[in-house]
Amino acid sequence: MGSADSKLNFRKAVIQLTTKTQPVEATDDAFWDQFWADTATSVQDVFALVPAAEIRAVREESPSNLATLCYKAVEKLVQGAEGGCHSEKEKQTVLNCSRLLTRVLPYIFEDPDWRGFFWSTVPGAGRRGQGEEDDENARPLAESLLLAIADLLFCPDFTVQSHRRSTVDSAEDVHSLDSCEYIWEAGVGFAHSPQPNYIHDMNRMELLKLLLTCFSEAMYLPPAPESGSTNPWVQFFCSTENRHALPLFTSLLNTVCAYDPVGYGIPYNHLLFSDYREPLVEEAAQVLIVTLDHDSATSASPTVDGTTTGTAMDDADPPGPENLFVNYLSRIHREEDFQFILKGIARLLSNPLLQTYLPNSTKKIQFHQELLVLFWKLCDFNKKFLFFVLKSSDVLDILVPILYFLNDARADQSRVGLMHIGVFILLLLSGERNFGVRLNKPYSVRVPMDIPVFTGTHADLLIVVFHKIITSGHQRLQPLFDCLLTIVVNVSPYLKSLSMVTANKLLHLLEAFSTTWFLFSAAQNHHLVFFLLEVFNNIIQYQFDGNSNLVYAIIRKRSVFHQLANLPTDPPAIHKALQRRRRTPEPLSRTGSQEGASMEGSRPAAPAEPGTLKTSLVATPGIDKLTEKSQVSEDGTLRSLEPEPQQSSADGSPAKGEPSQAWREQRRLSNTSASGQWSPTSEWVLSWKSKLPLQTIMRLLQVLVPQVEKICIDKGLTDESEILRFLQHGTLVGLLPVPHPILIRKYQANSGTAMWFRTYMWGVIYLRNVDPPVWYDTDVKLFEIQRV
Numbered sequence: 001m002g003s004a005d006s007k008l009n010f011r012k013a014v015i016q017l018t019t020k021t022q023p024v025e026a027t028d029d030a031f032w033d034q035f036w037a038d039t040a041t042s043v044q045d046v047f048a049l050v051p052a053a054e055i056r057a058v059r060e061e062s063p064s065n066l067a068t069l070c071y072k073a074v075e076k077l078v079q080g081a082e083g084g085c086h087s088e089k090e091k092q093t094v095l096n097c098s099r100l101l102t103r104v105l106p107y108i109f110e111d112p113d114w115r116g117f118f119w120s121t122v123p124g125a126g127r128r129g130q131g132e133e134d135d136e137n138a139r140p141l142a143e144s145l146l147l148a149i150a151d152l153l154f155c156p157d158f159t160v161q162s163h164r165r166s167t168v169d170s171a172e173d174v175h176s177l178d179s180c181e182y183i184w185e186a187g188v189g190f191a192h193s194p195q196p197n198y199i200h201d202m203n204r205m206e207l208l209k210l211l212l213t214c215f216s217e218a219m220y221l222p223p224a225p226e227s228g229s230t231n232p233w234v235q236f237f238c239s240t241e242n243r244h245a246l247p248l249f250t251s252l253l254n255t256v257c258a259y260d261p262v263g264y265g266i267p268y269n270h271l272l273f274s275d276y277r278e279p280l281v282e283e284a285a286q287v288l289i290v291t292l293d294h295d296s297a298t299s300a301s302p303t304v305d306g307t308t309t310g311t312a313m314d315d316a317d318p319p320g321p322e323n324l325f326v327n328y329l330s331r332i333h334r335e336e337d338f339q340f341i342l343k344g345i346a347r348l349l350s351n352p353l354l355q356t357y358l359p360n361s362t363k364k365i366q367f368h369q370e371l372l373v374l375f376w377k378l379c380d381f382n383k384k385f386l387f388f389v390l391k392s393s394d395v396l397d398i399l400v401p402i403l404y405f406l407n408d409a410r411a412d413q414s415r416v417g418l419m420h421i422g423v424f425i426l427l428l429l430s431g432e433r434n435f436g437v438r439l440n441k442p443y444s445v446r447v448p449m450d451i452p453v454f455t456g457t458h459a460d461l462l463i464v465v466f467h468k469i470i471t472s473g474h475q476r477l478q479p480l481f482d483c484l485l486t487i488v489v490n491v492s493p494y495l496k497s498l499s500m501v502t503a504n505k506l507l508h509l510l511e512a513f514s515t516t517w518f519l520f521s522a523a524q525n526h527h528l529v530f531f532l533l534e535v536f537n538n539i540i541q542y543q544f545d546g547n548s549n550l551v552y553a554i555i556r557k558r559s560v561f562h563q564l565a566n567l568p569t570d571p572p573a574i575h576k577a578l579q580r581r582r583r584t585p586e587p588l589s590r591t592g593s594q595e596g597a598s599m600e601g602s603r604p605a606a607p608a609e610p611g612t613l614k615t616s617l618v619a620t621p622g623i624d625k626l627t628e629k630s631q632v633s634e635d636g637t638l639r640s641l642e643p644e645p646q647q648s649s650a651d652g653s654p655a656k657g658e659p660s661q662a663w664r665e666q667r668r669l670s671n672t673s674a675s676g677q678w679s680p681t682s683e684w685v686l687s688w689k690s691k692l693p694l695q696t697i698m699r700l701l702q703v704l705v706p707q708v709e710k711i712c713i714d715k716g717l718t719d720e721s722e723i724l725r726f727l728q729h730g731t732l733v734g735l736l737p738v739p740h741p742i743l744i745r746k747y748q749a750n751s752g753t754a755m756w757f758r759t760y761m762w763g764v765i766y767l768r769n770v771d772p773p774v775w776y777d778t779d780v781k782l783f784e785i786q787r788v
Contacts, residue, residue, distance in 0.1 A: 257344025436494030
């Protein structure tokens with residue numbers, strides 16, 4: 001039958017379904033078969049021929065027909081899975097049912113009255129006339145559907161290569177088939193890389209799209225802190241009920257990490273061959289991150305000791321979470337597996353950067369946000385992986401792409417989510433000493449970026465990009481400033497030598513953040529000054545020797561420190577500072593920061609195109625909820641410093657004290673007017689001004705400024721290099737206060753970030769699935785769809 005005919009027949013069946021007011025019997029195969037038996041429709045056809053309005057009309061006016069359609073389609077998938085899909089006709093039927101369910105499911109989920117439908121047992125469904133099937137009848141439709149999809153994903157000659165030697169052999173029995181021998185790609189726990197097969201890839205992709213649609217019920221529930229509740233579809237699919245859980249997890253992970261969009265190492269090769277692997281890899285990445293949506297804060301996450309076994313998964317106790325995908329991910333432990341995963345993710349994250357200096361040489365991938373979520377999950381659920389990443393300078397292959405994305409997206413409102421996940425990953429990494437140490441590696445890769453040219457290390461790159469985000473990103477990034485500076489504080493004790501460009505950037509930030517109007521215009525702004533002073537103190541106390549550039553910059557800008565020490569606290573001065581603010585709307589000017597020319601070949605960070613769709617995000621927890629303070633002991637080990645409840649500090653400064661108490665105290669010390677408008681008071685300013693950690697810097701200035709001035713007078717110098725040479729050989733041993741212990745603020749899992757990740761991840765998936773537009777124009781509740 002021609003394609004046009006089959007489309008016509010399919011459309012006729014849809015019209016009949018929407019116009020029939022009487023229920024159609026489930027046994028009326030002649031009617032139901034029109035939807036899947038003879039037609040050869042693509043998924044795009046199904047979306048075009050089954051309009052949203054008609055699905056909703058059937059749902060409202062003849063619900064029993066919609067119910068029958070769903071369970072007949074599931075029944076066909078179950079039959080296909082059990083029979084092994086040998087004939088072309090069976091394969092076509094399975095694909096048609098899969099497409100139809102992908103089209104209809106979102107409309108079932110958007111109606112609260114229908115949500116339980118797939119979890120109810122349908123009497124008689126799945127019966128095939130044999131008495132022995134009775135125990136199976138009790139299975140809810142959702143379970144039958146998920147198990148059928150799992151079976152179909154390992155169906156010889158349909159989604160995997162058959163291992164039969166000849167056609168004479170009997171068909172491989174689906175029930176006895178060991179799917180671990182049919183893993184889709186070499187990598188973790190599997191050494192054999194099967195021949196690429198376009199048709200198998202396309203079939204897998206269609207089934208994964210249906211699976212993702214099943215999981216997407218989460219989009220139709222509003223974000224609520226208590227909805228750490230698990231997604232029942234994911235929970236069942238990732239449980240021991242699914243006998244393919246391990247091979248499927250491995251197949252998805254390996255398919256993503258083994259993918260090389262470069263076109264087998266030949267530049268421009270992708271222009272000759274269409275890459276049918278990418279859509280599968282993208283779908284695999286999306287399914288993988290959704291199955292790993294698991295709130296590690298509320299469950300005992302498996303901490304694994306050093307036992308190793310002959311398998312790819314660590315068999316150490318405890319068994320860890322019920323979700324087998326999370327469980328398997330947390331138990332990967334072989335070095336070669338970690339290497340494979342890290343290299344794969346780094347290769348894919350660097351792909352958009354290759355584009356910038358060899359335009360069009362490789363196919364540009366679009367799923368970097370999914371990869372960042374996957375990398376986050378790996379580090380969060382598998383501490384051994386995190387330590388492996390930080391063990392060598394390979395971590396820099398992840399860092400540079402993240403800094404590239406952060407810098408590129410800083411002016412674009414529609415990419416706020418990308419900015420957050422990039423910063424969260426860096427915050428997580430910065431809690432480990434090794435990250436700071438790795439940053440000292442010279443930065444030589446010249447990825448064209450819209451930042452000032454500098455010669456230095458990866459630490460310079462990080463700080464220069466952060467400065468650019470803070471001074472020229474858009475307003476909605478302000479909640480990230482605390483996070484950005486916390487990362488710099490965490491790495492600062494390990495930074496051996498900052499460039500002059502970077503030193504000037506840090507002082508420019510201090511200058512901007514310590515203006516009186518900025519300090520007095522919001523209750524938390526002074527925290528930023530505390531963070532920067534902590535950075536300077538760490539470097540002076542622990543890395544003075546290599547950091548003459550920073551010391552010189554501090555001496556040149558010494559007036560900023562004197563102004564801070566003499567910050568006015570009387571009400572008229574506070575009032576005057578705030579008046580000045582009304583005349584200067586721009587929070588951080590670029591004046592005083594010698595911008596310098598941007599790197600050659602770079603394009604300025606662009607704002608979003610008007611009309612760009614974006615999805616809303618829930619607020620992220622404040623830095624005090626996001627991190628936990630630890631002190632680095634003499635031997636380098638960390639000791640948690642989480643405060644005892646009785647401690648209280650009056651100002652909520654990052655120094656110490658319980659956040660909520662400090663905050664209450666702060667409320668008491670400042671006036672909150674009837675309008676809820678916050679306003680600063682003298683007591684409030686005094687409460688934190690007295691805690692500014694200025695002693696070390698003041699001592700440094702007291703010792704060095706006269707010496708520098710003397711050199712300038714003696715030699716009539718205006719030349720920096722002579723002063724820098726003097727500072728390089730200078731020493732402050734015995735002249736500075738006793739070094740303070742190093743404080744690290746480590747990321748800690750909490751339900752607030754778990755909820756943020758859920759909304760961000762589903763928002764990305766919603767926006768990225770446009771062909772076909774699976775969820776478009778349905779009534780999602782997890783986020784709002786907004787236009788820039």
